[in-house]
Amino acid sequence: MQPHILILGAGITGAALAHQLAKGGATVTVVDAGSPAGAASGGSFGWVNASFFLSEAHFHLRHAAMEAHQALAAELGLDPQPQGCLWHEATGADFDHQHEALHRLGYPLRLLDRAEIARREPLIANPPDRALFFPTERAVDLAALTDRLLSAASARGARVILGLRGEALLTAQGRVIGLRMPQATIMADHVILATGTGTPALLVPLGLTLPMQHRPGAVLHSQPLPPLLTHILATPEQEVRQDRDGRLIAPAAAHHQSDASEDLPGPDALIRATLARLRAIFPQADIRPDRLILAQRPVPGDGLPAIGAVAPGLSVAVMHSGATLAPHVAALLAAEVLGQGESPALAPFRPSRLFT
Structure with a gap:
């Protein structure tokens, strides 16, 4: 039985x-x-990755989970193709440290220069001098x-x-x-x-x-827009992705996975600040808010x-x-x-x- x-x-x-x-x-x-x-x-922002990790064992658990997502997509008949991520949340020595740590752990990545970043994402303003491309990272609803x-x-x-x-x-x-x-x-x-x-x-x-831990989170969803973004984008100011319906989805805090904030501003302030950051990335787009989702993140x-x-x-x-x-x-x-x-x-x- x-x-x-x-x-x-x-x-x-x-x-x-x-x-x-x-x-x-x-x-x-x-x-x-x-x-x-x-x-x-x-x-949730829905970012599936192992580029954020707190220990080597945590990295390996997350990396194996990315493979589990790939298998699950095939099992359930979902889109198996990951979007990939363009990452430059850190700069200078911190960027180099992340590059070296992930390379040592065998994580799939490529170092891109400004021209390649602009080729991949031609609609973002002021592409950085360099970014890491993580081809196996994906976003899920x-x-x-x-x-x-x-x-x-x-x-x-x-x-x-x-x-x-x-x-x-x-x-x-x-x-x-x-x-x-x-x-x-x-x-x-x-x-x-x-x-x-x-x-x-x-x-x-x-x-x-x-x-x-007390870790409130907030994610802004925009109204649908024409295609602006192909990859998950992680900048020092903002993480953002665009879903199949054209909505930009963006945490209201930079580095949201490691964010240690115990309090958030009011909803109106969160929306205004997030919209300002998104409009700086996509100045040609008419970005308007659709909804802000608040949730308590379960962090031991x-x-x-x-x-x-x-x-x-x-x-x-x-x-x-x-x-x-x-x-x-x-x-x-x-x-x-x-x-x-x-x-x-x-x-x-x-x-x-x-x-x-």
Whole structure:
């Protein structure tokens, strides 16, 4: 008899876990108080990369996740071609350090001069003297990918229950055995928390304290525009990409992946500042705002993912950036939950390092 796995959270991480576990033959239930990708996943820039990393192990996890995205695109019939990224967020010695570090790690890249940058992106103003081109980096629509993964899991028998908020984890004889909700109780052989910033509150009754950073994020979507940009662009002032509908998508903070801001200006100020930066990059374009999406980014206390078992019958998968990591982490954690042994790749990211 296959185990029943209960996943709390229907963001990109929960959806990827549901997909992997259903493929593995488990009985899967996904519960979320809101809608799919209704929290951090829906407010993500969607940049899949390993050029941002905090340790060598973190780099390798992210790099493997990029390959997992490529495989997932082929499996789900999505566009397999990455857009690539033109990166010059750092300058001077910091640029050289990034170039050398990524080259040493074997990351696919090319050093481009101003003429090549202008050839690739002729509509950007004032191209830099040099940039790194990362050909395997891509951007994904996390909301759409979340829906596709949940649909694929449902086709394999997974249940997706939305609009129900869990009150507390159920325990018996020192083991987590399910979830209590106002309307019902769901029993399970194993529970996985893919609940982002909501994870610490669910762990407190178990005597576990999971520290999280306070990292609000904001992403601006423009109204549709003619084609302006082919690649993901990462400048010292602004990261930006253009989606298939012509919308520019831009975090409201430079270097948003490593951004340490604990507070944001008001929405109007965020929109004005982001529009000013975008109009400086594309001065010939009539860039108008469509919407600003605010979300709390789930960043564990030391900035690294928290993945794996935390108590008998209970695992967590909390990470920034889920946009990059979710498909790969889901495959590794699903294999562990289904009894296929612990993954060495997840060893540096066990939640136990954070518990106080």
